[in-house]
Amino acid sequence: MKGEMPFDVFVRLSENKYTKIFKVGDLIDRKRFEIYSEKGVKELYIHRRNRRDYIAATERLVQRLLKQTNISTAEARRAIEELSEQTLFEIYEDHVFDEESVRRTQTTIKTYVNLVNSDVKSLANFINLARQETYLCRHSIATSVFALLLARAAANVNEKTLAIVGLGGMLHDMGMSRLPASITDSDRQMTPEEWTLIKTHCKIATQMVSGIPTFPTDVLTAIEQHHENWNGRGYPNGLRGEAIFYPARIIAIADAFSALTTRRGGRALYSAEDAISVMVTEEGKYDPQLLRVFMKLLEKKKAA
Ligand SMILES: [Fe+2]
Numbered sequence: 001m002k003g004e005m006p007f008d009v010f011v012r013l014s015e016n017k018y019t020k021i022f023k024v025g026d027l028i029d030r031k032r033f034e035i036y037s038e039k040g041v042k043e044l045y046i047h048r049r050n051r052r053d054y055i056a057a058t059e060r061l062v063q064r065l066l067k068q069t070n071i072s073t074a075e076a077r078r079a080i081e082e083l084s085e086q087t088l089f090e091i092y093e094d095h096v097f098d099e100e101s102v103r104r105t106q107t108t109i110k111t112y113v114n115l116v117n118s119d120v121k122s123l124a125n126f127i128n129l130a131r132q133e134t135y136l137c138r139h140s141i142a143t144s145v146f147a148l149l150l151a152r153a154a155a156n157v158n159e160k161t162l163a164i165v166g167l168g169g170m171l172h173d174m175g176m177s178r179l180p181a182s183i184t185d186s187d188r189q190m191t192p193e194e195w196t197l198i199k200t201h202c203k204i205a206t207q208m209v210s211g212i213p214t215f216p217t218d219v220l221t222a223i224e225q226h227h228e229n230w231n232g233r234g235y236p237n238g239l240r241g242e243a244i245f246y247p248a249r250i251i252a253i254a255d256a257f258s259a260l261t262t263r264r265g266g267r268a269l270y271s272a273e274d275a276i277s278v279m280v281t282e283e284g285k286y287d288p289q290l291l292r293v294f295m296k297l298l299e300k301k302k303a304a
């Protein structure tokens with residue numbers, strides 16, 4: 001980072017005590033950061049009201065990195081992870097979702113698409129999911145990445161579809177942010193009433209983007225249909241087979257695989273092989289051709 005500090009930066013001294021180490025307008029001095037790091041300071045803090053400024057600074061960094069051809073550096077990785085996480089954090093924790101969130105997610109997806117185009121394997125290795133703090137962050141990023149990998153491996157896929165599945169994968173569960181945390185933060189058995197409520201998350205997404213005219217319609221369709229099943233037994237509309245939007249069929253597979261393989265609370269995790277076995281037994285739920293492509297993709301990964 002170069003230039004002036006866009007906000008005040010603090011270190012935490014104790015539970016509720018913070019001290020300012022940089023103030024807005026200070027010249028950014030990498031050396032000083034290093035000194036704090038050597039003193040054992042692991043985390044820096046900013047005011048919640050400065051979150052957007054912080055995100056904007058991170059985004060500028062990502063955009064600079066995007067222009068470079070070789071972006072597989074630790075710095076790029078940290079910046080992209082941070083940008084994805086902060087955006088998802090805003091949606092799920094601060095309940096902020098607006099034009100700015102959409103535009104920024106598009107930037108992130110562009111980075112992911114670049115990566116998936118340059119080296120399919122690097123994308124999965126690039127993103128450090130374990131670092132993400134909340135389940136919905138991990139699950140959303142994983143779904144987006146798996147959807148991109150699957151879309152790339154499937155025949156006849158173009159840049160437009162990649163952009164739809166990337167953005168759709170990242171935001172597919174955003175409707176959950178409007179449901180009570182007692183339901184969305186828990187992995188216990190749900191009551192029938194709670195299930196009915198959870199099933200509304202696909203439709204809630206429609207309300208959330210209604211005030212955002214720039215939101216791509218294709219992405220919304222993919223989000224609305226991510227729980228439709230190939231056999232017609234999904235929700236919300238019980239669509240069947242090819243009547244389901246192609247990107248939604250891709251996201252459905254990525255979503256299921258991500259849910260089975262992503263850490264959540266104390267729940268046991270499935271290995272990639274076991275997750276696929278589970279999905280194969282859920283007969284008729286997924287587009288069979290896409291599921292085969294996905295299985296092949298994982299075999300390749302294992303062999304590599
Ligand atoms: Fe969902």
Ligand SMILES: [Fe+2]
Nearest residue numbers: 139172173255
């Ligand atoms: Fe999901």
